[in-house]
Amino acid sequence: MAADRSAMNGRGLGLTVAGQPQPERADAARNRKRIIDAAQRIVRSGGVEALYMEEVAQAAGVGVGTVYRRFGDRAGLAYALLDEREVELQQAFLAGPPPLGFGAPPVERIKAFLHALLDRLQEQSALLLVAETNSPHARYVSGAYRVHHAHLAGLVEQVRPGSDARYLADALLAPIGACLVTYQQDVTGMSLDRIKSGLDDLVDAISKPEN
Amino acid sequence: MAADRSAMNGRGLGLTVAGQPQPERADAARNRKRIIDAAQRIVRSGGVEALYMEEVAQAAGVGVGTVYRRFGDRAGLAYALLDEREVELQQAFLAGPPPLGFGAPPVERIKAFLHALLDRLQEQSALLLVAETNSPHARYVSGAYRVHHAHLAGLVEQVRPGSDARYLADALLAPIGACLVTYQQDVTGMSLDRIKSGLDDLVDAISKPEN
């Protein structure tokens, strides 16, 4: 399981790249909503640690099996909870004003984008941690990662033409993993600003002309 | 648990940075060895998926509790199994011949080091995946990461003086996480050479003079 997470939370929008997966049956859609509401309620009151699949099911008034059929696994559910904010984020860099959106020079857009990801991480680190932790590839398989990657690769291509932009995009997203960043902050006491500066420096390095 | 993994597999050497944690009792040391041997046997025959804590315990002729007291959790055990190779690696870049060891220009040493990490990852991806997956911070808390980080930071400092070398070291290690790399290779079909080239490019970018 968790293999095709993208097909799973397909109705979640932001997290999926989806090729219209075929409509959901009425009862299924209703339960999906109930489950998300219940999960949100639980997280709000008790934090992510309290997000037990069985409790979610009970709070939503469905069986555990239903939660799994709908979201694949715990990570999938976590992603679904992140979706709302993810959609905002995507709109901001796809259609919003500069520097995140179109209009600013690519270097600035990259920096703004990475900063935005970090800010989001600040708010939702616990949830992201769960989402990234269960099943090793969860993060990358999620539609969100693909969208971020595509966006970033496009910008990198402009800033460092002829490079392997797709690889560099992965490399720039890697330091923004929830695991690393929370470690940097919580364990090594690195400040958010320091992290942002470090990333900016990296981006500058990449965008200097090849020769 | 898993909080102080570094203190856990302390006798593992390579993975720990250890401040001599105080000697282990004779029976404890004996059991540690038995457990590691058993675990190695199991992994060799059935792969990491077959590494059940209870089986390890049984094969080692000890109780499960003992495995946990000795290694903290499954990730800790996995790290212990990686230790032998890790020690080799550390000796290679700390005391071995160039380009990994002292003698080559810093840029080359960085590249060689990252390539070495990737090569190691190729051989032991399954084990590394387990080690990194359970408990989000496992990788960073491990002594191995700290050693790698310190080594890399030193080199980065030479190559890009005045930068935040410690941050950049994190950023260079991030794309070599087992999760990302196995994803790149297994899911997106990226070749090892491509990954290495990408990293080399990144390193070159970093080492160009600031202006």
Place this chain on the structure above:
DNA sequence: AGCCTAACCGGAAGACATTCCGTTTACGAT
């Protein structure tokens, strides 16, 4: 040699995630 205690031991109990499968239901086709 005998004592004391911190460190160890084993394995049953507990906690969750995930799967399985027999039953029920939505809804397009007839």
Place this chain on the structure above:
DNA sequence: ATCGTAAACGGAATGTCTTCCGGTTAGGCT
């Protein structure tokens, strides 16, 4: 309306990891 079937449902069962705790023991000290 009725029917047939793919899709959904619930929740007991299963599989693992991890914790707990009453009993044991190594080894420093006297």
